[in-house]
Amino acid sequence: MSKVKVAINGYGTIGKRVADAVTMQDDMEIIGIAKTRPNYEAFVAHDKGYNVYTLADRVDDMKKAGIPAAGSVEDMAAEADIVVDCTPGGVGEKNKALYEKAGVKAIWQGGEDHELAGCSFNAEANYAEALGRDFVRVVSCNTTGLCRVIYPLDQEYGVKKVRVTLMRRSADPNDIKTGPINAIIPNPIKLPSHHGPDVKSIMPHINITSTAVKLSTTLMHVHTLNMELEKDCTSEDVKDLFAKQSRIRFIEQGISSTAEIMELAKDIGRPRGDMWENSVWKDSVTMYEGELYFFQGIHQESIVIPENVDAIRAMMELEKDGAKSIAKTNKAMGL
Amino acid sequence: MSKVKVAINGYGTIGKRVADAVTMQDDMEIIGIAKTRPNYEAFVAHDKGYNVYTLADRVDDMKKAGIPAAGSVEDMAAEADIVVDCTPGGVGEKNKALYEKAGVKAIWQGGEDHELAGCSFNAEANYAEALGRDFVRVVSCNTTGLCRVIYPLDQEYGVKKVRVTLMRRSADPNDIKTGPINAIIPNPIKLPSHHGPDVKSIMPHINITSTAVKLSTTLMHVHTLNMELEKDCTSEDVKDLFAKQSRIRFIEQGISSTAEIMELAKDIGRPRGDMWENSVWKDSVTMYEGELYFFQGIHQESIVIPENVDAIRAMMELEKDGAKSIAKTNKAMGL
Amino acid sequence: MSKVKVAINGYGTIGKRVADAVTMQDDMEIIGIAKTRPNYEAFVAHDKGYNVYTLADRVDDMKKAGIPAAGSVEDMAAEADIVVDCTPGGVGEKNKALYEKAGVKAIWQGGEDHELAGCSFNAEANYAEALGRDFVRVVSCNTTGLCRVIYPLDQEYGVKKVRVTLMRRSADPNDIKTGPINAIIPNPIKLPSHHGPDVKSIMPHINITSTAVKLSTTLMHVHTLNMELEKDCTSEDVKDLFAKQSRIRFIEQGISSTAEIMELAKDIGRPRGDMWENSVWKDSVTMYEGELYFFQGIHQESIVIPENVDAIRAMMELEKDGAKSIAKTNKAMGL
Amino acid sequence: MSKVKVAINGYGTIGKRVADAVTMQDDMEIIGIAKTRPNYEAFVAHDKGYNVYTLADRVDDMKKAGIPAAGSVEDMAAEADIVVDCTPGGVGEKNKALYEKAGVKAIWQGGEDHELAGCSFNAEANYAEALGRDFVRVVSCNTTGLCRVIYPLDQEYGVKKVRVTLMRRSADPNDIKTGPINAIIPNPIKLPSHHGPDVKSIMPHINITSTAVKLSTTLMHVHTLNMELEKDCTSEDVKDLFAKQSRIRFIEQGISSTAEIMELAKDIGRPRGDMWENSVWKDSVTMYEGELYFFQGIHQESIVIPENVDAIRAMMELEKDGAKSIAKTNKAMGL
């Protein structure tokens, strides 16, 4: 069987990781990536053997800079079965017409609105919904992290109410322009924030409120969760449930911060030091006065990567069963 | 009437501010401060005209370093009516015997346990309890900040449950040794944290749970509060109630971070750029699905300062009525 | 004698400090400040009693926001003898026509080019040059800091060559947008940087090269200086010379960082915690293999403030003698 | 031929990297690593298949924590041909007697003094000196970075004088205890610093002075170099010379900070995101007024790793020719 042809539009933090994860699968391949500027990331993509495309009016610039551009984004779309759009939030929307014209399927990321694709995706929670669809949106890192813990709890015990405080990294590690250097920024100030409710784009019946702040850190987000469940259960029950989830990892053995989680990811040989799983501090999982509390770290750069692979598989109907796709993706990535 | 003689044991972040605040009052005065090392803070204290005391075995070192030490901590205690102990958390406990021997009243800070003094203090919530007492503990910056919003809400509407996430600055601005430089540290990892429950040392009937993290910032703590109240009320009601509290300040006019609150404190001419009030973001005060939400910033270095002045006044019975002491302290400090 | 009427165009980090410093003088006064947006700084300016002006097309917006705008920048210029332009770097240039049309003198800051004013200013080094001039540029914080140490050394011993590494704070404390959060940014990468040579706009004969980096800190710049002098001298000679400079302060008594210098400024009661002097670490002043080495900290927010006051005095010919103006400014500010 | 048996004493930042690099070679192997505490790093070492040793009195603790400890550090030394001591600076010294008693060769790191081993090592500069020796010290990350650029320049053009400003990361990425969060720390304050002169432990005739500061960053050190050379040459000559060095990498293609160098290391697939080479900003290499200037980044965590491999090879006389060892190490590591 020939492999599904995948193109990456926007080869930044998310795009380069999706490209590498797709390359690890046996049922799909990268036929090209698109990059707007000939910076080091473009050179590395070229050195890795990816065909580098760019905006139609920049093909010559790319060549002049030393990268033999394979053509325009339109050319790339014409070659592909599916485009994974990883352009910056808000930019992806403008590419919809291009994808429709090329008759190519497309995946957007969490920086775009649910309405753009009409279907928001999390592998565990609603794989089936994406089967055969032309357009899908893989939800943001924060929403993905929330779905992965809320969905199984809801299935098992029923989720009555979720209250979450999202402590967000303000900039990705390679982003040197964005601050703050020394401050806490409640954002948005008007409460509740939109972050938590984005979970409803996948599980509409979940009652969730969220507050969010931006912090002077680049490594990971941290979520403080408080949940009321329908059925009685103990903290041990919740730990047992989480232990069964392939994309939740318990954090223990003296790891007390996001910095040490990132060190662990390097120690266990993860490419780019990525931590694809939710990082739940095991000792924090507590049932107190009938409510569940826990902390989790979310590696914003990588958590949505396996979900993108699964979304491709669902949309291309390479696999009908979500659980099987998840297992296949995990195995290929070494998760 | 002669002024109450106040001594400061431990002239650091809190101690130097209490000294200056006491000096601003007309019914009390500083008779000396104690410092362990002859660093720049000791020189400034001397230059300001404070008598500088030190540990008994360091009097000579202090003199050698160029500061004419007035004597030992014991000597200082003998001169005072009351000692405000601002030594580092855990150290203050060891000084109790010294104060008892000297027959002098003493105030400890939030770094010590409730049991040490037997009476924890917040001016608004339990001034009367401290009247005439020998030993009092002014609660920590976080607990003070929580009491100032919980107490009036409890009086007016009844507080059924408080859930708070405490996002703590990891180090004070002049502390260059403590990190993290780039990480989020859930601390404690076991939930719920002890921070919220310390409110019960003042209002034992409050049902409160808390989670806490330490952040790479030096300026302020930020609290995310979620509260269930007994009586119905609107966000406007809560804002009206907060507007009446002299030690709560609304943050608005485009201020979106702790950094800008600190800038505001400098702009309005506060000594050391201190913000003595709880900084409640006005737009964040929201009643959502029957629960109250809001953000507040807490300037850890200065929020307990007016409370220390009030505690002195209560313990020395300079004023029987808490509201009058608060008004007097505020006026003298320009709050 | 009536006071010189000073207007501040651009009431940000520098503008608000110049306004307050002018207010402290007995021979000049603030007749208005201009602010583009009605944020908290505008409210504080109004509360302090300054007349708040704004861009001609924003007068109504300002009023709507609750600040009774006194008129446009043009109106303000018409009232003033001299405008101190403290708009962001590059913006000030566009205001020149306005000032010329209004027939008002103007001072720009270091963010503008030397050519705009034709005269760059440092009180110690070239006060006389600014006497009676219409347009003057007070050089940047880094250049001011360099002039203050190079000028007296050059007068006394002759400066053969200066090599300086400028370690710059990337953002001012209230700027939460600018990074980096965790990185070192050599900037400019092409060497030598333009920073050092700006000293030549005041002392054209100085041979100086510089390299500069931007750091994840908001408090102060730090300069590492290496200098070759014409005449022999010892580190003690240099210390003696520096000790005589009113705008150089020795850092000692255990202060090991910029954070503690900022703490010292607060401790000694400086408004906004400003440190107007060069902060030279006394123990770092070393003569090694015939070359002078030392570290100095530069409080970017405040170091140029006394220089602006002196520049006004020179341009308005309130005082012919630079040394006398410096002494007068210092005394009024408490420096 | 049987492989040389290498043991790692102290499995932290450096130790774990040396272990992995040794494993990549075909003429040496890891027979065990020693770790004091059973934290996540110990678990990962065990999972990777390394024999985990510990302090004699902690063998049981290790087992109790779930790690089947292979024995004591003494047991490990008895099994090894050579121990690479990667304990924290100052601790390694105490292990000398143990190594002598076990009759095992040992390498220490830059945190120990030159005198301890009597031979300081940099592969390019003095490989031959270490041939057959029992004790060698691989110099620190900063000194290694300096040797790699000074040595070839000295060989080719003669180095008359080096002036360097070392801008140091204050903490490694997984160290959450160490600050500063927001400050610049000149360290040492007394000039010149000891850092530069450590180069003389390898090249005694080099005239070098250094100044150093500690910064709020975890990623890399940055050096600003100023050099006077004996023979005339251009910046192009220097670039050509650097281009020939296998452990110097030019930084270009729009990379403007240490954060982007770290991103590049991840992008090119380096284990743990390590950058083993000096990162010299190509555009910064400048000959100005007869002096050479440039910036280089030094990845403190990994730069000494290939040097440790070469040191083992020299001490065990696996290879007499330094250039051949360097080439072999580089190839095995993928450098």
Ligand SMILES: NC(=O)c1ccc[n+]([C@@H]2O[C@H](COP(=O)([O-])OP(=O)(O)OC[C@H]3O[C@@H](n4cnc5c(N)ncnc54)[C@H](O)[C@@H]3O)[C@@H](O)[C@H]2O)c1
């Ligand atoms: N970074 C994260 O933490 C994260 C996590 C989850 C989801 N997301 C979402 O993923 C998407 C991509 O984010 P990112 O962080 O990878 O962004 P990024 O800025 O790292 O990368 C975006 C890439 O798109 C390129 N680009 C810009 N404009 C383009 C255009 N018009 N056409 C083609 N390419 C263009 C840029 O050059 C860059 O390479 C956003 O929707 C974002 O919200 C990001």
Ligand SMILES: NC(=O)c1ccc[n+]([C@@H]2O[C@H](COP(=O)([O-])OP(=O)(O)OC[C@H]3O[C@@H](n4cnc5c(N)ncnc54)[C@H](O)[C@@H]3O)[C@@H](O)[C@H]2O)c1
């Ligand atoms: N810093 C804050 O944010 C903050 C806020 C609220 C309450 N507190 C509490 O206030 C207390 C003081 O904290 P701080 O931040 O001012 O500490 P600090 O470290 O800034 O100052 C402590 C001072 O005590 C001196 N000292 C140390 N040992 C001493 C001894 N044996 N005898 C006398 N003096 C000694 C030190 O030299 C220093 O001057 C602690 O209980 C702390 O928990 C601190």
Ligand SMILES: NC(=O)c1ccc[n+]([C@@H]2O[C@H](COP(=O)([O-])OP(=O)(O)OC[C@H]3O[C@@H](n4cnc5c(N)ncnc54)[C@H](O)[C@@H]3O)[C@@H](O)[C@H]2O)c1
């Ligand atoms: N901040 C420093 O560390 C520092 C130090 C020395 C010199 N400088 C120089 O001082 C000048 C001002 O810098 P700053 O840091 O105070 O800037 P800032 O951004 O803090 O303040 C600039 C002010 O100008 C206002 N403004 C913007 N556009 C305007 C316009 N068109 N007309 C009138 N006002 C306008 C802004 O609202 C703001 O209040 C620049 O030239 C800068 O290079 C700054």
Ligand SMILES: NC(=O)c1ccc[n+]([C@@H]2O[C@H](COP(=O)([O-])OP(=O)(O)OC[C@H]3O[C@@H](n4cnc5c(N)ncnc54)[C@H](O)[C@@H]3O)[C@@H](O)[C@H]2O)c1
């Ligand atoms: N981290 C760097 O950037 C860097 C760079 C170059 C050289 N060095 C040098 O390398 C050496 C190691 O530094 P590091 O950063 O890897 O330290 P580290 O703290 O990361 O690791 C040290 C390890 O030694 C263990 N240890 C502590 N005491 C021990 C003992 N008595 N016996 C055995 N093991 C013990 C610790 O548990 C830890 O695993 C030091 O000399 C340091 O100066 C460090």
